[in-house]
Amino acid sequence: MRLTAGSPSRLGASWDGRGTNFALFTANAQKVELCLFDGQGRREIERIELPERTEDVWHGYLNDVSPGQLYGYRVHGPYAPEQGHRFNPNKLLLDPYARRMAGRLVWSDAHFGYRTGSAREDLSFDRRDNARGMPKAVVVDEAFNWGRREVRPSVPWEDTVIYEAHVKGLTQRRDDVPPNLRGTYGGLSSPAMIAHLKRLGVTTIELLPIHGLVDDRVLVEKKLVNYWGYNTLAFFAPEARYAQDNSLDSFRTAVARLHDAGIEVMLDVVYNHTAEGNHMGPTLSFRGIDNASYYWLKPENPRYYDDFTGCGNSVNLSHPRVLQMVMDSLRYWVEVCHVDGFRFDLATTLGRGPNGFDRNSAFLTAVRQDPVLATAKLVAEPWDLGMGGYQVGGFPSQWSEWNDRYRSAMRRYWSGEGSLIGEISSRMTGSSDLFNHDGRVQRASINHITVHDGFTLNDLFSYNSKHNEANGEDNRDGSNDNHSNNCGHEGPTDDSAINALRLRLRRNQLACLLLAQGVPLILAGDEVGNSQNGNNNAYCQDNETGWIGWEGTGREGSDLIDFIAHLTAIRSRFPQIRKQRWLDGRRADGSYGVLWLTPAAEDMKEQDWKFPEGRFLAYVLGPVEQNDPPVFIVLNAAPEAIKFRMPKLPEYKSWQQLLNTADVKQTAADFPSGSETTAPPRSVLVFSGSA
Secondary structure, eight states, X not given: OOEEOOOSSXXXXXXXXXXXXXXXXXXXXXXXXXXXXXXXXXXXXXXXXXXXXXXTEEXXXXXXXXXXXXXXXXXXXXXXXXXXXXXXXXXXXXXXTOXXXXXXXXXXXXXXXXXTTOTTGGXXXXXXXXXXXXXXXXXXXXXXXXXXXXXXXXXXXXXXXXEEEOHHHHHTTOTTSOTTTTTSHHHHTSHHXXXXXXXXXXXXXXXXXOEEEOOOHHHHHTTOOOOSOOOEEEEEEEOGGGOSSOHHHHHHHHHHHHHHTTOEEEEEEOOSOOXXXXXXXXXXXXXXXXXXXXXXXXXXXXXXXXXXXXXXXXXXTTSHXXXXXHHHHHHXXXXXXXXXXXXXXXXXXXXXXXXXXXXXXXXXXXXXXXXXXXXXXXXXXXXXXXXXXXXXXXXXXXXXXXOHHHHHHHHHHHTTOOSOHHHHHHHHBTOHXXXXXXXXXXXXXXXXXXXXXXXXXXXXXXXXXXXXXXXXXXXXXXXXXXXXXXXXXXXXXXXXXXXXXXXXXXXXXXXXXXXXBSEEEEETTGGGTOOOTXXXXXXXXXXXXXXXXXXXXXXXXXXXXXXXXXXXXXXXXXXXXXXXXXXXXXXXXXXXSEEEEOTTSOBOOHHHHTOTTOOXXXXXXXXXXXXXXXXXXXXXXXXXXXXXXXXXXXXXXXXXXXXXXXXXXXXOEEEETTOEEXXXXXXXXXXXXXX
């Protein structure tokens, strides 16, 4: 009775205290074998055919298998690529529901289901065993002591300030993190790192992918790695390279410590494609388990993949069991790991059906009604590379979206382009042109200037062109459309005037980001002038290029930590900046949501919006509650100073200056209503009304 039928109800390996149930979905297989390995994962010690099949789930229960057991699968079925089937039992396969991975992928030709070098390419069949070089799944005990104090922060959307970071790159070069913790989950939640996040005013840390991944063979052969992690193989397993020992418990310990500090944890998740690549890629998991179910295949020729992602394949969430896997994964990270939200890479792919993107697709509908995900923050990267892939503003009301229209407009504006004040006005007030529909509010817009993909803020004003030579692709990779401005010199310089201008422009971008309605996202390292030496695609740079250089901390001209803290304090003080209702102008009772003003403090008219090469924008955000003061914001992207008049509002006699990005010391000043003053060249000013 060692082996019994077990249950199909929970996929993966589930230990119940006495034994382990194994269950694997595959609709087109003919036989499934469970392979057990020794503690080092080098020797296959037993191969067991799963005895039962229930609604395409193959399952069995072993009463003597306990946590720590390494395992994989061999799946038998037709090898017929032209029909979409790529079964090859010579290939050990990773369980899609693996909770932990042991070992790393050691590349060899044995990982390919076909004979590499064959004239028949992937239509040939390879009989070599790949088990020795494959990572194995690990049976786990999911129990974890969260402690009595662990309380999920549950930060309201309107108060959220997101900080995007890479687990390793964040602390690898921080001197105040113990050497043994640098680059790990432990370093992420170290006292020094938590203190830094609290000082900035960050509420939520968004981590680049930590799902179990593999490094592309082409990168390994160049002595590079898939540093960013957008090459997922295991949707339930925390990546082991960031852990000192047990990756699942190490990650959960980090989450608990961040939660104790009131900081939320979001994950950047990659459900749109897998690490198996195109039809010439390796057979590591999904391809050998049930290729025709897991992936979008071309209807006219299922040998090939519909590639909406640019990564060789696209995961087919219109299949019920594939959808179940993704939903099970999301719930697992929320329920078992206490994650607070997700940013979905290339989210348009997840919402695709047979006729393209559908905002009522199976995935988006499933998320909308799921009680576990009801409190999770959901953020879409609202595009992919397929037809109709650009969907900014097209997701349902439960979602927020990365707003690249904000990024593009603000980059162009502060790089010196004129005639943008109309668009800038929309971007600073939540982008109603994109999101004011279906009950959506400003939090739908995730505003950002820089993220992992592209220039850092320092490099945005230091380079006109990308410099990605270190990636080994002859500088062909990475975007050419950066809207950057090197301020007169390419790269670092000792010219004090250029450096002063660069610093002011960095301040301006950060000021706009934290003053804009919507949800701000800050790229880790921008607060200390981190540079990637002009590399705008450092996805493979697991070195000092990709790691944050904290040397700028405390150095004049680089350190903007206190400046950002000042901005987050302003944002927290004034509810109209965090408002979750769309703005209107003057109302019949004399109140207002926003007043757009000319330099003479008069209401802007149509001709004012069309002012040739206009670069000056000024507006007042009205009080939310009766005792709230108004906020007056001035943006001057012109290269010269512009005189303007302070607004005259009956109940406010003066305006207190809260911010002047041209003033390093942030000197306090008061201006009588109606008085004239000057906006310095390329500056952001903020004032609060005083009775």
